[in-house]
Amino acid sequence: MLTPTRHEIILEQLERYQTVKIQDLVNETGASESTIRRDLSQLEKANKLKRVHGGASCLHQTSEELSIREKAAQNLNEKVAIAKEAASLIRDGDCIFLDAGTTTYQMIPYLKGRNLTVVTNGVTLLEDLTENQVPTYLTGGFVKHKTRALIGRGATHSLQQYRFDKCFLGVNGVHPSHGYTTPDPEEALVKQTVLTLSQEAFVLGDASKLNELSFSSIAPLQDATLITNENDPDRLSPYLEKTNVKVVSS
Amino acid sequence: MLTPTRHEIILEQLERYQTVKIQDLVNETGASESTIRRDLSQLEKANKLKRVHGGASCLHQTSEELSIREKAAQNLNEKVAIAKEAASLIRDGDCIFLDAGTTTYQMIPYLKGRNLTVVTNGVTLLEDLTENQVPTYLTGGFVKHKTRALIGRGATHSLQQYRFDKCFLGVNGVHPSHGYTTPDPEEALVKQTVLTLSQEAFVLGDASKLNELSFSSIAPLQDATLITNENDPDRLSPYLEKTNVKVVSS
């Protein structure tokens, strides 16, 4: 049996059981104990697993959860500035949609104590919204494991019953000719649906997103106002031609 | 059994019962007392738990979580017994609905690693379901602040797109002539809706709920099988006449 095959088997077992014993791998693969040990050492060096006495364990969910927080901390100042600007657009009595995402998440502190109705598809946002006593509706849908966003037919279906004064969307890419994009087609569909239900639409996109592109298309630029911290006139001008842009200083 | 596996078990037990005895862990893991003591010391040093005489207790977080957990801790053994029985009724491949509630919450550990589709209206349940890698759909709806249950038109509307092999409901009251009841009319409506969408329906009601009554009527007894720990024949017989009852010993 080839080395890559063994490695594959080891990682599969880990995925399935979180933890794996050397003896089991010996039986499973027919290789000797020494070989398996070597495999584990290599995979550990490649950061694919963690060796423990008697076998190996996967690098845990905690690290995955941690990476969510790390992600939320990236460009935090920009995100906060954009979020603050976005929140300032909201009028009392508005019914708004807050997209799942790390930038929209930063809007929540600015919603506290205001007379609003909020709908979101982000379970993570919900936690903080309820803590801030903002009355909140959740869309239904399938729970995307990595981000806890609600997606799929369940999400679009339950959205149909709402109408929004304003919606605030996060995206992965903003591009002059390709418009707003995001990697996950199912998420794209949710965002599209929200756009059709909203009187006014805002996309929160920090400078790193501009001129970027990812797999699934959401909508052309003119369908939403862009809120960004990009202030380089050269990079900004193509967007100014195509849609409304609010620039925040960061 | 590998050390990380034991640690995982210990932390799971803690999560579930708030507190855990060394003897129980010895039985649960098959390891010796010494080993478990060592594990507890390590986990304490890693700030994962607090050792106490005879075992360990978890480090509590926010006061709000604490109050929710306290409620979940009431009649915990009864709830676990009922939940275990309920989970044993589930077949591989089933699509099930799990109602928001502290008893249904206890079913989650028994769902781990099974081939199921789960729909719930309990945001609190969702957290643990995703942690246990159970693919989960959330109903939409208004987020009821106290319990984080999803209710209202949003919930019933998004439920319409699903059909369930089985549903598991919690209730506040079970009464021979008035059937199943709950205080909140909006929650009652959700439960009613779920009943109409399920092939088989089960209500989890510990002995304290029997012969009790609360404001909103959900459904008559015959609409669902009752799972309870009540075993006093006098108190039980009126129910046996009207519906299927599964009694668990607690």
Next chain:
DNA sequence: TGGTTTTGAATGTTTTTGATTGCATTTATG
């Protein structure tokens, strides 16, 4: 074929484990 890589066995060392001991704390009992 000659050289390189991979493998499995053998070695001595390290880690983990469970039993035992004596001490401390809790609980039961007079």
Next chain:
DNA sequence: CATAAATGCAATCAAAAACATTCAAAACCA
């Protein structure tokens, strides 16, 4: 309330399991 019994505890130790390392045979490649 005081004493005894029971239970829980940390420390120690020897056995077992797992470990890294070394080396020669086998497999692979040019």
